[in-house]
Amino acid sequence: MPDEDGPAQQEAPTVPAPGLGSLVMDVVRGRVGELRRERGGLWSLRPIEGGQHWTVAPADTRPVTPGERLRAETTRRNARSRGALL
Template sequence: MDVVVKRQEPPSVPALGTLLVDVLQDRVGEFRGEWFGLWYLRPVTGGTEWTVVPGSTRPVTPEQRLRAETARRNARSRGELL
């Protein structure tokens, strides 16, 4: 019996600023770039970037996008560093 293994292609690199969910940490971040196969995400309200494996991300839902945009605007209105 032959077993066929389907190889998955790595996800394409998203545009800078794209909101993604890190499914391992259940955390929304803004895509900041790629380096040696790892993606860098940054919290939408500012802060330290973290790395993710591209396969452990997914696009945000409309609800998550609204929450992230609201959090960003609220942080900006408070004068927090972004």
């Protein structure tokens, strides 16, 4: 029998923020980024090789896999060896 107060509303699950500097995968964009800050319920991610940051909803991220972490760290080292600003 339906609830007399109406259907129960489910809250969106909250995703705990990993530590600043952690690597996360933006599943919408398919990019790995470094967590720079959290503001207004959104996370600011920075590309591993440097460049313009982007904003993502925490629900659109996941932890990186070991392979993704290795690729990201290699990308960072290669950017530094080229003299890219990080």
